[in-house]
Amino acid sequence: MRLLFIVCCLFLASCSSDDGGESVEVCTTELVFGLRVVVTDATSGNPLSGVTVTAREGDTFTEVLAESEAAGVYLGAAERAGAYTIVIELEGFQTVVTETIFVEEDECHVITQSLSFTLEAL
Numbered sequence: 001m002r003l004l005f006i007v008c009c010l011f012l013a014s015c016s017s018d019d020g021g022e023s024v025e026v027c028t029t030e031l032v033f034g035l036r037v038v039v040t041d042a043t044s045g046n047p048l049s050g051v052t053v054t055a056r057e058g059d060t061f062t063e064v065l066a067e068s069e070a071a072g073v074y075l076g077a078a079e080r081a082g083a084y085t086i087v088i089e090l091e092g093f094q095t096v097v098t099e100t101i102f103v104e105e106d107e108c109h110v111i112t113q114s115l116s117f118t119l120e121a122l
Contacts, residue, residue, distance in 0.1 A: 027108035034077030034103035047072020
């Protein structure tokens, strides 16, 4: 048991620094979304459910973002860096098409772009 403790301590110490004494980042296994889009009603300010939020990257990638547990919050581009155009559509409301949104990544995960849009009723 004591040997196991020593091995664990050595492993943790090796993860926190390299030979140069600099800190080394230890990546997590969590899934990180590149896009987090919040959609609200321009008149009431309430979150809008049932919105179709589509992320497109040229002709190579199209994804309809999934609505999260929170109303009006849509998530997508899981662990996928890229340059996206977002299209936001809901019957009875204006359609929004964004300029290019860039999702970058670090050593471990994508860096989430949190975006908010208000839709005007037609």
